[in-house]
Amino acid sequence: MALSRALGARIRRREDPRLITGTATYVDDIVLPGMLHVVLVRSPHAHARIAALDLSAARRAPGVVAVWTGDDIRARCGPLPVGPRIREMKVPRRYPLVVDGVVRHVGDPVAAVVATTPALARDAADLVEVRYDPLPPVVDVEQAAAPGAPVIHPELGTNVCYRMTFGEPVDDALGGADVVVSLRIVQQRLIAVAMETRGVVADPRGGELTVWTSTQIPHVVKTALAEMLRLPEHQVRVIAPEVGGGFGSKLDVYGEEALVAALALALGRPVKWVETRRENFLATVQGRGHVEYVDLGARRDGTLLALRVRVLADLGAYSQLLTPGVPTNTGLMACGCYHIPRAFAEVTGVFTTLPPTDAYRGAGRPEATFLIERAMDVLAARLRMDPAEVRRRNFIPPDAFPYRTPTGATYDTGNYAAALDRALQMVGYAALREEQRRLRERGRYLGIGISSYVEITGLGAAAGLPGGRWESATVRVEPTGSVVVLTGASPHGQGEETTFAQIVSDRLGVSVEDVRVVHGDTRAVPYGVGTFGSRTTPVGGSAVYLACQRVRDKALRLAAHLLEASPADIVWESDRLAVRGSPDRALSFAEVARAAYKGARLPPGEEPGLEATAVFGSPETVFPFGTHVCVVEVDPETGQVHVLRYVAVDDCGTVLNPLLVAGQVHGGVVQGLAQALFEEAVFDGQGQPLTASLLDYAVPRATHVPVMELAHTVTPTPHNPLGAKGVGEAGTIGATPAVVNAVLDALDPAGVEHLDMPLTPRKIWEALRVRRR
Amino acid sequence: MWELLNDPEVLARATPGITRLVPQGVDTYRATIEVGVGPVRGTYEGQVRIADRAPPERIRLEVEGGGRPGTIRAVGELRLEERDGQTLVTYTGDAQVTGLIASVGHRLIGGVARQMAVEFFKALERELAR
Numbered sequence: 001m002a003l004s005r006a007l008g009a010r011i012r013r014r015e016d017p018r019l020i021t022g023t024a025t026y027v028d029d030i031v032l033p034g035m036l037h038v039v040l041v042r043s044p045h046a047h048a049r050i051a052a053l054d055l056s057a058a059r060r061a062p063g064v065v066a067v068w069t070g071d072d073i074r075a076r077c078g079p080l081p082v083g084p085r086i087r088e089m090k091v092p093r094r095y096p097l098v099v100d101g102v103v104r105h106v107g108d109p110v111a112a113v114v115a116t117t118p119a120l121a122r123d124a125a126d127l128v129e130v131r132y133d134p135l136p137p138v139v140d141v142e143q144a145a146a147p148g149a150p151v152i153h154p155e156l157g158t159n160v161c162y163r164m165t166f167g168e169p170v171d172d173a174l175g176g177a178d179v180v181v182s183l184r185i186v187q188q189r190l191i192a193v194a195m196e197t198r199g200v201v202a203d204p205r206g207g208e209l210t211v212w213t214s215t216q217i218p219h220v221v222k223t224a225l226a227e228m229l230r231l232p233e234h235q236v237r238v239i240a241p242e243v244g245g246g247f248g249s250k251l252d253v254y255g256e257e258a259l260v261a262a263l264a265l266a267l268g269r270p271v272k273w274v275e276t277r278r279e280n281f282l283a284t285v286q287g288r289g290h291v292e293y294v295d296l297g298a299r300r301d302g303t304l305l306a307l308r309v310r311v312l313a314d315l316g317a318y319s320q321l322l323t324p325g326v327p328t329n330t331g332l333m334a335c336g337c338y339h340i341p342r343a344f345a346e347v348t349g350v351f352t353t354l355p356p357t358d359a360y361r362g363a364g365r366p367e368a369t370f371l372i373e374r375a376m377d378v379l380a381a382r383l384r385m386d387p388a389e390v391r392r393r394n395f396i397p398p399d400a401f402p403y404r405t406p407t408g409a410t411y412d413t414g415n416y417a418a419a420l421d422r423a424l425q426m427v428g429y430a431a432l433r434e435e436q437r438r439l440r441e442r443g444r445y446l447g448i449g450i451s452s453y454v455e456i457t458g459l460g461a462a463a464g465l466p467g468g469r470w471e472s473a474t475v476r477v478e479p480t481g482s483v484v485v486l487t488g489a490s491p492h493g494q495g496e497e498t499t500f501a502q503i504v505s506d507r508l509g510v511s512v513e514d515v516r517v518v519h520g521d522t523r524a525v526p527y528g529v530g531t532f533g534s535r536t537t538p539v540g541g542s543a544v545y546l547a548c549q550r551v552r553d554k555a556l557r558l559a560a561h562l563l564e565a566s567p568a569d570i571v572w573e574s575d576r577l578a579v580r581g582s583p584d585r586a587l588s589f590a591e592v593a594r595a596a597y598k599g600a601r602l603p604p605g606e607e608p609g610l611e612a613t614a615v616f617g618s619p620e621t622v623f624p625f626g627t628h629v630c631v632v633e634v635d636p637e638t639g640q641v642h643v644l645r646y647v648a649v650d651d652c653g654t655v656l657n658p659l660l661v662a663g664q665v666h667g668g669v670v671q672g673l674a675q676a677l678f679e680e681a682v683f684d685g686q687g688q689p690l691t692a693s694l695l696d697y698a699v700p701r702a703t704h705v706p707v708m709e710l711a712h713t714v715t716p717t718p719h720n721p722l723g724a725k726g727v728g729e730a731g732t733i734g735a736t737p738a739v740v741n742a743v744l745d746a747l748d749p750a751g752v753e754h755l756d757m758p759l760t761p762r763k764i765w766e767a768l769r770v771r772r773r
Numbered sequence: 774m775w776e777l778l779n780d781p782e783v784l785a786r787a788t789p790g791i792t793r794l795v796p797q798g799v800d801t802y803r804a805t806i807e808v809g810v811g812p813v814r815g816t817y818e819g820q821v822r823i824a825d826r827a828p829p830e831r832i833r834l835e836v837e838g839g840g841r842p843g844t845i846r847a848v849g850e851l852r853l854e855e856r857d858g859q860t861l862v863t864y865t866g867d868a869q870v871t872g873l874i875a876s877v878g879h880r881l882i883g884g885v886a887r888q889m890a891v892e893f894f895k896a897l898e899r900e901l902a903r
Contacts, residue, residue: 044843044871106871126841281876684879686869692876 006505006512010659013495014512024242027199027214032270035201036065038260039121040273041111041128042282043103046139046353046687047152048132050101050110057127058113063120066267067128068112068259070099076262078228081253084325089162089349091319092153096255096262102135104152104317105355106689107282109255114263114271137353137687141291141314145350152317152351161315161324161349166331166407170342173306177297181379186756187290187367189314189681191691192360193699194492196244197275198284200257202264210237211261214244216251217530218490220321222522224253225261240520243492247671248359249284250492251532252321256283281692286681287360289314290327290367296375302383302390309334309345309371316356322363323356324349329364329456335405336372337416337454337625338394343406353687359532361671362729365455366736373451373737377744378753386433387741388424391452392417411454411623412717415651419713420452423627423649426709432631440749445634446644447746451738454625457534457726458618458719470617471535472528473543475504475551477610479597481575481590483508483515485547488528489540490520494728495660496536500544502656503722507548508555509575509589526613534624534726537656542720543616549721550612555592558610561603562587562595622717624725626650628669628734630742636750639765641677641743643706648734653716653725661727662710668731669708674700675732676739680758698758774853774860775829777900787896789889794821806838810878810885815842829853836868843872862897864890 018024055067079093097109111128115121136150143149144159152159174180201212209231215221218238226233243250256273264271275284293310313327331345376394380387395416396403403411429448436446458469474486485500501515518524531540552572559577560567569580578586587595592610595601599608631645648665655661678698682690691697716723736757743759744752752767777783781802785794793805800823807816819838826832836847847868854861866886874882 106876278873278876684875686871688871688875688879690876690879695877696880 006502007656009502009657011498011502011512011657012659013498014501015495015497019242026196026242026244027201027212028274030201030212030241030272032201032203035270035272036114036116036267037118037121038263038271038273039113039118039125040109040256040279041113041125041130042279043106043108043110043132045103045132045134046106046137047135048103049135050098050103050130051133052129052131053111054129055111057129058124061120061124061127063116064113064124065116066114066263067124068097068263069110070095070097073097073259073262074099076229076266077258078230080228080255080258081224081321082319083321086162086164086324086328089324090156090158091161091324092156094255094318096259103132104353106687107279107355108317109283112259112263114267139352139354139683139685139687141289141312141350141352144352145312145348152353159351161319161351163346163348164328164331166334166345167343168406170306170308170344173342174295174297174308177305178300179298179379179382181296181375181382183294183371183375183378183754185292185294185371185374187288187292187370188675188757189289189354189357190287190360190675190679191281191681191697192247192249192284192287193280193697194245194247194249197277197280198250198254198256199274200260201270201272202261203270204264204268205270208235208237209261209265210239211257212239212241213257214250215240216243216246216490216492216532218520218522219488219528220530221253221257225258228258229261229265237521237523239522240490246492247361248287248363248532251359251530252285277694278692281689281697282355285320285323285356285358286316287357288367288675289357290330292367292371294371294375296379298379300383302379302385302393304338304340304394305342307335307340307343307372311345311347311367313347313349314352314354314357315349316352316354318356320356320358323358326357326359326364327367330367332407332409333365333368333454333456334372334407336369337391337396337414337452338372339396339400340406345407354683361668361732362455363533365729366672366733369451369453369455369733370737370740373453373741374754377741381748381753387450388420388429391420391450409456412620412719413715414454414623414625415713415715416452416454416625419625419649419651420627422711422713423629423647426649426711427629427631427645427647443636445636445746445749447632447634447742447744449630449632449738449740449742449745450627451734451741452625452627453730453734454623455730455733456621456623458538458621469539469619469621470529470615471540471543472526472613472615473540473547474526474611474613475544475547477508477551477593477596479594481510481514481588481593483510485515485517485544486525487517487519487540487544488525489531489536490528491531491536494531494536495663496540499537499541499656499660503541503544504548507545507552509572534728534730536726536728537724538622538717538720538722538726539616541656541722541724543614545721546614546616547612550614551610554610554612555589557603557606558596559587559592562592562601616720618719620719622653622719622725624650624652624727624730626730626734628738630738632739632742632746634743634746634764636768639761639763639768641759641761641764643673643739645709646706647709648731649711649713650727650730650734651713651715651725652727652730653714654723655712655714656722656724661712664727665710665731666708668729669735670700670705672732672735673704673739676736676757676759678704678758774862774901777897778832778851783900787893787900789892804838808885810874811881813842813873813878815840817845819845824848843870843874845870845874862894
């Protein structure tokens with residue numbers, strides 16, 4: 001029973017005042033006495049052998065304290081961690097600087113210059129003379145996987161990192177279908193463009209190494225640094241201060257983190273590196289980057305029979321922390337919301353001479369949703385059926401859960417038709433189709449796009465590293481009754497200082513204002529994992545809930561003892577604990593806390609204090625779902641897409657705070673719409689990035705954001721005590737196919753069946769022009 | 774016209790941005806070029822080599838250089854033919870660039886190249902008139 005109405009309340013984010021008044025502390029705000037500054041010399045070539053490296057001029061430059069190359073780093077630092085382990089996976093070792101004399105993407109770091117100011121370090125870095133002998137670049141993922149392609153890591157003998165299959169091969173079943181839809185889909189590379197770029201400060205003084213870094217996973221970074229730098233782990237402290245966005249790009253252990261720490265240790269002084277925006281486009285991991293082949297077989301009435309998917313995932317030049325694992329989510333989730341009797345997915349991870357890819361909001365699930373939702377729309381168009389009807393006909397029914405897909409995922413709970421029906425009702429689907437018919441007669445291109453998604457949350461970090469499908473929380477009640485929550489879930493904008501306080505308020509009856517949530521400092525909080533994969537509420541929140549339950553049980557025992565009653569007879573109302581039937585025999589929660597710390601009148605065997613730590617771990621992942629509907633009009637003269645309506649019905653199980661859920665959906669939808677219409681990391685045939693600035697990489701502006709109409713269905717998960725499923729990535733997962741389906745629905749009268757993202761005006765205009773000829 | 778195109782001093786004067794062109798062996802020159810591509814301004818040190826020539830019809834140049842904003846490798850070919858008592862000069866070129874010029878300047882580089890070509894041929898006309 002809830003003690004307050006905090007859970008589910010529309011409480012404004014408590015972290016926002018410091019964020020919007022400029023008083024929050026980010027890595028670049030940290031200034032230490034005697035601090036040195038690092039600038040990295042990065043390769044301008046996608047693939048080249050370093051023929052000569054002359055550091056002498058840089059070493060003589062004013063203010064320069066050290067110039068390091070790969071040899072210097074390899075003597076002090078081991079390779080970066082790579083996970084997760086996939087059977088027969090072939091991965092190269094990577095160090096913070098190039099150690100084998102070969103650069104493998106534009107931005108690969110060659111040397112590090114350390115000076116007394118950032119400007120002096122930059123000037124000296126320009127004096128590092130590097131002569132490169134270019135090697136053949138490998139830019140196209142299909143060419144990279146083909147026999148005879150130049151091998152990027154000769155010691156591996158191939159550019160193929162791994163092949164992984166899901167389900168059983170299905171050729172005959174596809175052959176038996178009345179209709180087979182075959183698509184080639186390009187999931188373009190994306191760049192996260194977090195508002196705060198990466199940054200690292202390392203301080204070696206005081207007998208421990210303190211590292212401030214803009215990360216989503218401070219504990220994982222701490223353990224990795226201890227191992228890479230061969231330090232006792234108790235001497236390493238990692239702090240994630242305010243983190244200005246990550247979207248997966250800071251769910252990593254980066255070479256710069258180890259490099260800055262190694263430099264600080266070697267030089268005995270604090271060292272800082274702050275990534276420039278340009279470096280962020282070259283050296284921070286990127287997202288997506290798949291070529292996918294999809295065959296979907298169905299009966300004439302729209303009933304699905306079989307699915308075959310082949311994914312070629314562009315891993316970039318190296319494997320970062322989760323690089324190989326991300327595309328495997330696409331294979332696992334390829335069936336989407338549908339009962340498909342037979343399905344087979346093959347995922348091949350391939351190295352190219354481009355920056356590494358890794359997690360990016362949704363991490364493999366948007367790619368899966370996109371391929372199945374595009375195929376469903378093309379199938380509907382081929383059968384001249386309504387796309388909503390084809391979906392409804394094939395949804396896994398609500399009574400079939402838990403449901404195991406042929407690709408090996410076990411969905412917990414779902415009611416996919418309920419979310420679809422709600423979205424269709426909100427958008428006024430039948431009337432819209434009628435309007436579309438009328439407008440088409442007048443040559444106007446109105447399009448309605450549906451995307452029904454199911455995704456997977458509560459995932460763990462890489463196997464082989466500490467941190468899996470669990471999270472820790474300590475709930476500490478102070479003697480005055482105020483509460484401190486220590487959480488391992490280190491946020492970067494999610495608002496857990498608000499939602500976790502709501503959980504405590506709900507469980508212990510204290511007000512939200514009386515709860516403080518501490519995170520991000522490995523010295524302050526118990527070992528934890530981090531924030532990614534929409535796990536903070538379902539996993540981190542559940543740990544807070546469990547710790548509260550322990551505190552609650554103890555407080556009840558103490559109150560019963562102090563009030564000379566049985567714990568079963570204590571009634572906890574708001575912040576008062578009273579004996580049932582005798583309201584004057586009562587203690588406030590603060591009085592119970594005070595007594596717990598006084599320790600004088602405790603029940604026999606009870607320890608003083610009022611604090612509990614809990615770790616929530618579940619072997620089960622959970623599966624949020626929903627339906628998004630987008631309505632667009634395409635201007636055939638310019639190819640411009642105008643988003644007219646956007647309806648999102650998301651089911652993330654229990655909603656802890658509707659305002660924060662709406663915020664996550666808003667941001668997610670914008671990011672998904674951006675992939676559909678605007679964003680693409682473009683490289684030329686030589687592997688040169690052509691979109692390495694905010695002038696060229698098309699992040700959406702405020703004017704591109706449609707008004708969103710949001711609603712929820714609530715289907716709790718049985719796999720955690722909150723029943724919450726997580727909603728951090730759902731918007732992104734639902735939006736991209738909804739927008740693309742809408743645009744292609746609009747173009748249907750022109751006979752355009754599929755176009756690859758981003759759907760820029762030029763691409764649409766050219767497609768229409770070709771069809772008109 | 775052919776002679777003009779083979780005179781390093783004329784080339785140095787006519788090529789926009791060239792601040793230095795020093796002969797270095799047969800058909801090879803060390804060059805310093807200052808050029809701005811949109812927001813990317815910089816000085817490039819490099820080598821210009823006459824890779825092939827068929828007097829008085831064709832000359833092929835190779836340029837290789839680098840500076841703070843990136844590196845460039847380019848080949849260019851000029852063809853001369855007589856038409857109605859005048860010399861018609863056609864040119865083709867292909868360049869590979871890296872660094873800031875590629876990633877920030879790429880949308881402007883074609884326009885800048887065309888503008889530099891126009892300036893070059895105008896300057897050549899002036900040299901002819903001397």
